[in-house]
Amino acid sequence: MTIIEPAAFEGRSPAADRPPHLTEPRLVRGMLIALALLFLGVLLVLPLIVVFTEALQKGVKVYAAAITEREALSAVRLTLAVAAIAVPLNALFGLAAAWAVTRFTFPGKNALVTLIDLPFSVSPVIAGLMIVLLYGAHGLFGPWLAERGLQIVFAFPGLVLATVFVTFPFVARELIPTMQALGTAQEEAALTLGAGGLRIFWRVTLPNVRWALLYGLVMTNARAMGEFGAVSVVSGHIRGQTNTIPLHVEILYNEYRFTAAFAVASLLALLALVTLGIRQSVERRHLRRAGGGPAGVLAGGEEGG
């Protein structure tokens, strides 16, 4: 690996180009970079490589068969359906919450922001358990639901509820700092010019926060499609009916069908790589628009994955 000297780059942050007495000797720098890359290589890159080598171990034919078998396809369909409901629901909430929190002052605002983050500090298993305790046969609403012939736990609605819970804060967390930083001047100007509430939102606010929103949507989607613990509790593992992609991976793995398990897992790994790619390009646009400012804003959004 070639290590290029600071001068070879147009340093975006002031920390990049430093006089010699404010940085480390070349040898130390090289060693620190090597150590960091070695650590990341072993911790992050190797698992990623293993997924694909294990998946393709028995050739492309076996791989293709594993991801096109009936149960795998039904898992993919189910996961897409869950995400298609959970992501818009949380996006709508994120927009409403960010509008309320950043455009107005009211008592209890800080408490509200803390509560929005709450799902991040709850184990996914406990999240799933809570859904079961609420809507399951012996849950709080169980008898009421049973009377009406509605099933939530061990069925599709339960999967959606568990997914909505664990992905709850992502969009709101991304939008709140961004809208806070933008301020209200443009929106107030639009109001003075006679625009109504919806029009202000569509023509002024939404274009301004579109990258933050996109980033929030991408993270919500990644977590929604990959959620395992919470969904595992509420699914009941009914094959072909309540098995999402991650649950299908678990079943294959526990049946010692490792190649098939890794083949299906590789679909999720690809999704993760696409997510990271979008994240990177969104961050670059953010940086270009605001001249290097909101790196912290973006970074603030990830606490809690």
Add this chain to the structure above:
Amino acid sequence: MTVFRAAVFRTRRVLPGFGLSLGYTVFYLSLIVLLPFVALFLKSATLGGERFWAAVAEPRAVAAYKLSFLSALGAALVDAVFGLLVAWVLVRYRFWGREIVNALVDLPFALPTAVAGIALTALYAENGWIGKLFKPFGVKIAYTPLGIAVALVFIGLPFVVRTVQPVLEALEQEIEEAAATLGAYRWETFRRVILPALKPALLTGFALAFARGVGEYGSVVFISGNLPFKTEIAPVLIMMKAEQYDYAGAAAVGTVMLLISFVILILINLLQGRASRRTAQG
């Protein structure tokens, strides 16, 4: 009450949509997040004091809490050290592939935990690429507490990097300049000037990694082996109880886990407040 109302409504609300947006936010939050908490606490309460205590304090559960909190603690410490190193290298140095490395740091956020779990197990099992290297020394990683810690290090790393990185970027060059002028060596400057300034962010990252590690399930369940008393973490125990339809027992253990996590997070918050005050005073 009148004073309160005056204080609340004095602020001019120029933009429209306050009632609608706040109303919907509170409604949706209550429905999706708060209501499930109520269900959890009510279910644990149905047990009554004695049976609640019996479910929570049985030796198998105690062993599970211990393992969960200790392995999360160890993993968060490793993440704090290496997360600082990674953040430092990404902010301060320029090298080939830096942007890709920077993007890659978020992999544990984006990669589904079940995928991480089976991949780490394949790597660290006795016949895996890394497990093989340790086998001659008699060190087993997968299916031991060490394997659990490895999975938690993986999951927690981005929390530390992403909280330290922006603070390091915003750090003024002048304070290092001053330290150097006063004759401090580079290492001394790092230890006595830079590190104290990073301490609050480092603590936050550590706390986030720790909190995530305590509740983590997907990446751990495959590599841990799940032997009661030995390698069974608390979330796995909750899952077992739920699968055996012992929902009250699962709720009790879950309640304890939540309470301990909240207490620890509050403690760390206090500690962090002290750390940042001290930095502010110089």
